[in-house]
Amino acid sequence: MGDWLSEVANWWFAAVALAMGYAAYRVVTSANVVHAVLALVATLGGSAVLFLLLGAEFVVWTVVLVYIGAVIVLFLFGIMITRAPLGYEAELDHPPKTKALAAIVAGAMFLLIGWTLVDAFGTEEVTASVTTVGDIGLQLFGRFVLPFEVVSLVLLAALIGGIVLARQDPVDIEDQR
Amino acid sequence: MILNQFLILGAFLFSLGMYGVLVRRNAVLVLLSVELMLAAVNINLVAFDAYLRDAIAGGQIFALFVITVAAAEVGIGLAIVLLIFRNRQSANVDEMDLMKL
Amino acid sequence: MTNFFSTLSILAAAEGDKVVEFSDGGTLAEFAWLIPVVPLLAAFAIVFWGKKLPQKGWELAVGAMGFVGLYGTVLFLSNFSQGITYEGSVNIAQLGDMAVEWGWMVDGLSIMMYFVVGVVGTLVFVYARSYMDGDIRFTWFFASFSLFAGGMLVLVSAANFIQLIVGWELVGVASYLLIGHYWESHENSSAAIKAFLVNKVADVGLFIGAIMMSVSVGSFRFTDILHAVEEHDGTLSQVAFWAGLAVFIGAMGKSAQFPFHVWLPDAMAGPTPVSALMHAATMVTAGVYLVGRLFPFYLTEGFAEEVRVVIIIVGALTLFLTGLIALVQNDIKKVLAYSTLSQLGYMMAAMGAGAYTAGLFHLFTHAFFKALLFLGAGSVIHAVHSNNMSDMGGLRKYMPWTYRTFVVASMALAGLPIFAGFFSKDEILASLNYASSNFSASVGGGSVATVVLVMAIAGAFITAFYMTRTVALTFFGEYKGHGEPHESPKLMYVPLIILGAFSVAAGWINIPGITSWFTDAVGARFQIVADHHATSFDVPMLVLGLAAALGGIALGWRIWMPDRETQSARDTFRINGLYPLLENKYFIDDFYMGAIVRPLRGPVARSVDWFNGHVLDLVVNGAGFMAAATGKLVYGFDQRGLDGAINASAGGAGKMGGLLRLxxxxxxxxxxxxxxxxxIVIVAGFVFFGQ
Known part of the structure; x- marks a missing residue:
C-alpha cells in the first residue's frame, strides 16, 4: 500500500475515482433530471482523465468531443422535448420494493465481478504507454478498416432510423392544417 | 498503478448503471444509465489495452467503437422515446406495457 | 498556427516554370495578398459597424473595391511593360507530407482577373449605392456583396487547390445570400437554393478532381501540379483523364455550362447589381478561370487531352442552345442571362479548342459589356418598375444615357467592328478554325472543332438577333408601361458611361497584327503549342462572323422594330415549331423536377408511407393474427382435452399457463x-464451476 501511495498517478486516480463514484451515484439517484445529466458529464469527464492516465490520448478526445459534446446535448434535447419534469420529482423512480430488488441484483453483480477480478489479477501492475493518434489511425484504417466501415453503416442506419422514427406522420401534419 | 483499481472502478460504475436501469421510470433516465454502463465498459477496455501493451491498440479501438455505437444508440433511443411521448404524452417506461397480450 | 510566423516563407515561382523572361513584380506583387483580404475585412467591418456609418457601410464596400480596382489597374499596366510572375505563400498547417498554404498568384491570368473584378466591381458598387437606396437590408447587402467579391478574389489569387476551394465556396455562399436577398418571396428563396444546390452537385466533381491531382503529385500547389505535367509525371498522367474531367465538372457548375446552366437564369431573382457582377466578373468566370489555371494539364499529350473534346462540345452546346432560348424571353434580365450563358459557351469552346488567349480575351471584354448591359437593364427596371419588355418600349426619349450605353454594349456583344466583342469573338472563331485542322487527331478533335465552328458562327447570328430584339422592344416604339419613366440619377449613369468606354476600347489591346499586349501579358504564361494567336486577321472567319452579326441585326430589325408592319413576321417567328421548346427552356428544368426532385420528394415519402401502411402493418397484423390463431388452437386443444375427459392434466396445464402469465x-x-x-447466474456458473 505504501508503494501504491508513493506514485503520483495513483493520487490522481483516487481523487478522480471518488468523484466519479459519487457522480455516478447521483446519475442513478438524483431526483432532478438535469442534475442526473450533469452528473453523467462529470462521470464521463472523470473517465477521460483515467484514459489520460493510461495514455490513450485519442480516446480521451473522442470521449470529450463525442460523449460530453454531442451525446449530452442530445440528452438535454430529449429532456426538453419529452418535457421530462425539470425540477425535483418523486415520480422518477419506482417504489422502494423494486429499488430493493434492483439493489440486490446490482450488488450481486458487483460482488461477482469484483471477486472474479481480485481472484484473477490480484495486484498486477499496469503502466501507461502513450498511444499517439497516428498509431490509432494506422490500426483503424489498416487492420480494423472493415469494422470501421461497418460502424459507419450502423451510424447511417441510426441516422435514417432516427429521422424515420422522429418525424411526424404526414397524415398528422395534414390533419393539423 | 495496478490493473484492478481500474477494473473494480469499472465494475462499480457498471453495477450502478444497472441499478439505474432497473429503478428509473423515466425513459430518458434509463438511457442515461445505459450510457453509464457503456462508459464503465470503456474503462475496462482501455485498462486492458494498457495492461496487455497491445501492439494493435485493440482495446482503444474497441472503446472508440463502443462510443460510436453508443452515439447511434442514443440517437435511436431518444427518437423512440420521442415517438412514444408523442403518442402517449408520457415517457415513463412502466406505462409502456402494450407488449402484454 | 504555431508555425505561422516561424515558417513565414515567401517563395518565388517554382523554377522551370519560367518560359518567357518574367520579373517577379517586386514589392507590388509581394503585397498582392491584400487584394482578397481587404474586401473580406470590409465585409466583416460592414456587418459589425456598417449601420453606424453615415453611408450605412457602403463607403467601406466601395472603398475596398476601389482599392482592389486601383491595385489591379497598377498591376495590369505594369504587367504590360514587364511580365510579372510571382507566387507568394504562407504555410498554415501540415497535412502529412502535404503543406496547406495560403498563397497568392500574381501572374498574367490572375492580374487580368484582379483588374476585371476590381474595376467592374467598383463601378457596380458605385451604381448599387443609388439602385439599392432605401432597401431595408441595405447594409447587409453591401456586406454580402463585399464577401462575394472577396471570395472571388480569394479564388483568383489562390496558389493551391485548398485555397481555391475556400474561395469557390465563399463565392457560392455569398451568391446564395445575394440571390435570395429578397427572400420574402418564395420564388427568390427557391432560386437561391437552386443556385446553391446545382453548384454543390458540380462541386463534388471539383473536390474529387482536386484530391486526385494533389495526392498523385503530393502537393496542393498549382505550380507543382503544372510542373509535374511538364515533367510528364507518370502518377499524375494515370489519373489525368478522370481528374481533369472531374475538375471540369466543377468548372461547369460555376460557369453554368450545359446541363448545369439551369441555376443562372433563376439567379436573376437577386438585385440587378448582383446579376451584373455575377455575370461579368465574379462567379461565372470562375470555371473558365480554373480551366485556364490548369491549362497545360488539359493541353499536354498524355494528360487530360481527351477532356478537351468534352470541353469544346459542352461549350458549343451551351453557346448554341442557350442562345436560342434568349430569343424568346420576355424578361429583359433573362435575355441577358441566357446571353451570358451563350458567351460563356464561347469561352469554354475556345478553351477546349486550345485557344487559351482567345478564351480569356473574350472573358476580359465580355466582363465590361455584360456588366454594362445588366446595369443598363437595372436602370431601365428602376425607371419602369418591371422586368418585362412588354411594359417597356420607347425609352430612348426618356433615358438618353441608358439608351446610348446600352446600344454600345449591344453592339459590342453582337460583335460589330471597333467594339470590344468584335476582336475577342473574331479571335475565338479564328482559333476554332485553326483547331479544326490542327486539333490533335488522336482524339478526333478536328472534326468536332469544325462542327463547333459552324455552331459558333450560328451563335454569332443568334446573338446579334436577340440583342436587336431587346434594344428594339426596350427603347423603340411607344412606351407601354405605367407612369412617366425618367433617367436614373447621376450615380447610376456615370458608371454606365465609364463601362461604355471600356466596352469600346477593351478590344483594342489585342488587335491581330497591330497590338498584342494582351497576348504578351496574359496569354504567354505558358509555352502553349496549340495556342494559336493570329498575327493577322483570319479573313474568311472575319467575313463570316461579321456577316452573321450583320445578318442577325438586319433580321432582328426587320422583325422586331416597331413602326413597321411586322406583325406577320413576328407571328411566323412564333408559330415556328421551336418556339414552345425554347419557351420551356428545352424542358430541362422540368426534367430535373420530374426526374430528380420529385422522385426524391414525393415517391420516396410515399413509399415510406406505403411501407408503413402495408409492410409494417402487415407484420404487426400478421403477428396479431398468428397469436389469435395460436390462441384458438390452444383453446381448441383445451376443449378437445376437456372433451376427452383428461380433466386433471388440462387443469394442470391451465394453472401453469396462469402462473406463467403473471x-x-x-x-x-x-x-x-x-x-x-x-x-449473473451464467457468469457465476462459469467463474465457480467452469474450470
Whole structure:
C-alpha cells in the first residue's frame, strides 16, 4: 500500500475515482433530471482523465468531443422535448420494493465481478504507454478498416432510423392544417 | 498503478448503471444509465489495452467503437422515446406495457 | 498556427516554370495578398459597424473595391511593360507530407482577373449605392456583396487547390445570400437554393478532381501540379483523364455550362447589381478561370487531352442552345442571362479548342459589356418598375444615357467592328478554325472543332438577333408601361458611361497584327503549342462572323422594330415549331423536377408511407393474427382435452399457463431484471464451476 501511495498517478486516480463514484451515484439517484445529466458529464469527464492516465490520448478526445459534446446535448434535447419534469420529482423512480430488488441484483453483480477480478489479477501492475493518434489511425484504417466501415453503416442506419422514427406522420401534419 | 483499481472502478460504475436501469421510470433516465454502463465498459477496455501493451491498440479501438455505437444508440433511443411521448404524452417506461397480450 | 510566423516563407515561382523572361513584380506583387483580404475585412467591418456609418457601410464596400480596382489597374499596366510572375505563400498547417498554404498568384491570368473584378466591381458598387437606396437590408447587402467579391478574389489569387476551394465556396455562399436577398418571396428563396444546390452537385466533381491531382503529385500547389505535367509525371498522367474531367465538372457548375446552366437564369431573382457582377466578373468566370489555371494539364499529350473534346462540345452546346432560348424571353434580365450563358459557351469552346488567349480575351471584354448591359437593364427596371419588355418600349426619349450605353454594349456583344466583342469573338472563331485542322487527331478533335465552328458562327447570328430584339422592344416604339419613366440619377449613369468606354476600347489591346499586349501579358504564361494567336486577321472567319452579326441585326430589325408592319413576321417567328421548346427552356428544368426532385420528394415519402401502411402493418397484423390463431388452437386443444375427459392434466396445464402469465407483465424493467439475474447466474456458473 505504501508503494501504491508513493506514485503520483495513483493520487490522481483516487481523487478522480471518488468523484466519479459519487457522480455516478447521483446519475442513478438524483431526483432532478438535469442534475442526473450533469452528473453523467462529470462521470464521463472523470473517465477521460483515467484514459489520460493510461495514455490513450485519442480516446480521451473522442470521449470529450463525442460523449460530453454531442451525446449530452442530445440528452438535454430529449429532456426538453419529452418535457421530462425539470425540477425535483418523486415520480422518477419506482417504489422502494423494486429499488430493493434492483439493489440486490446490482450488488450481486458487483460482488461477482469484483471477486472474479481480485481472484484473477490480484495486484498486477499496469503502466501507461502513450498511444499517439497516428498509431490509432494506422490500426483503424489498416487492420480494423472493415469494422470501421461497418460502424459507419450502423451510424447511417441510426441516422435514417432516427429521422424515420422522429418525424411526424404526414397524415398528422395534414390533419393539423 | 495496478490493473484492478481500474477494473473494480469499472465494475462499480457498471453495477450502478444497472441499478439505474432497473429503478428509473423515466425513459430518458434509463438511457442515461445505459450510457453509464457503456462508459464503465470503456474503462475496462482501455485498462486492458494498457495492461496487455497491445501492439494493435485493440482495446482503444474497441472503446472508440463502443462510443460510436453508443452515439447511434442514443440517437435511436431518444427518437423512440420521442415517438412514444408523442403518442402517449408520457415517457415513463412502466406505462409502456402494450407488449402484454 | 504555431508555425505561422516561424515558417513565414515567401517563395518565388517554382523554377522551370519560367518560359518567357518574367520579373517577379517586386514589392507590388509581394503585397498582392491584400487584394482578397481587404474586401473580406470590409465585409466583416460592414456587418459589425456598417449601420453606424453615415453611408450605412457602403463607403467601406466601395472603398475596398476601389482599392482592389486601383491595385489591379497598377498591376495590369505594369504587367504590360514587364511580365510579372510571382507566387507568394504562407504555410498554415501540415497535412502529412502535404503543406496547406495560403498563397497568392500574381501572374498574367490572375492580374487580368484582379483588374476585371476590381474595376467592374467598383463601378457596380458605385451604381448599387443609388439602385439599392432605401432597401431595408441595405447594409447587409453591401456586406454580402463585399464577401462575394472577396471570395472571388480569394479564388483568383489562390496558389493551391485548398485555397481555391475556400474561395469557390465563399463565392457560392455569398451568391446564395445575394440571390435570395429578397427572400420574402418564395420564388427568390427557391432560386437561391437552386443556385446553391446545382453548384454543390458540380462541386463534388471539383473536390474529387482536386484530391486526385494533389495526392498523385503530393502537393496542393498549382505550380507543382503544372510542373509535374511538364515533367510528364507518370502518377499524375494515370489519373489525368478522370481528374481533369472531374475538375471540369466543377468548372461547369460555376460557369453554368450545359446541363448545369439551369441555376443562372433563376439567379436573376437577386438585385440587378448582383446579376451584373455575377455575370461579368465574379462567379461565372470562375470555371473558365480554373480551366485556364490548369491549362497545360488539359493541353499536354498524355494528360487530360481527351477532356478537351468534352470541353469544346459542352461549350458549343451551351453557346448554341442557350442562345436560342434568349430569343424568346420576355424578361429583359433573362435575355441577358441566357446571353451570358451563350458567351460563356464561347469561352469554354475556345478553351477546349486550345485557344487559351482567345478564351480569356473574350472573358476580359465580355466582363465590361455584360456588366454594362445588366446595369443598363437595372436602370431601365428602376425607371419602369418591371422586368418585362412588354411594359417597356420607347425609352430612348426618356433615358438618353441608358439608351446610348446600352446600344454600345449591344453592339459590342453582337460583335460589330471597333467594339470590344468584335476582336475577342473574331479571335475565338479564328482559333476554332485553326483547331479544326490542327486539333490533335488522336482524339478526333478536328472534326468536332469544325462542327463547333459552324455552331459558333450560328451563335454569332443568334446573338446579334436577340440583342436587336431587346434594344428594339426596350427603347423603340411607344412606351407601354405605367407612369412617366425618367433617367436614373447621376450615380447610376456615370458608371454606365465609364463601362461604355471600356466596352469600346477593351478590344483594342489585342488587335491581330497591330497590338498584342494582351497576348504578351496574359496569354504567354505558358509555352502553349496549340495556342494559336493570329498575327493577322483570319479573313474568311472575319467575313463570316461579321456577316452573321450583320445578318442577325438586319433580321432582328426587320422583325422586331416597331413602326413597321411586322406583325406577320413576328407571328411566323412564333408559330415556328421551336418556339414552345425554347419557351420551356428545352424542358430541362422540368426534367430535373420530374426526374430528380420529385422522385426524391414525393415517391420516396410515399413509399415510406406505403411501407408503413402495408409492410409494417402487415407484420404487426400478421403477428396479431398468428397469436389469435395460436390462441384458438390452444383453446381448441383445451376443449378437445376437456372433451376427452383428461380433466386433471388440462387443469394442470391451465394453472401453469396462469402462473406463467403473471411473468408476462409487459413491463420492460421486469424483463431486464430477469435478464440481469440470468447473466449473473451464467457468469457465476462459469467463474465457480467452469474450470
Amino acid at each position: 411473468t408476462q407483465t409487459g413491463r420492460i424493467q421486469q424483463y431486464v431484471v430477469g435478464m440481469f439475474i440470468g447473466a
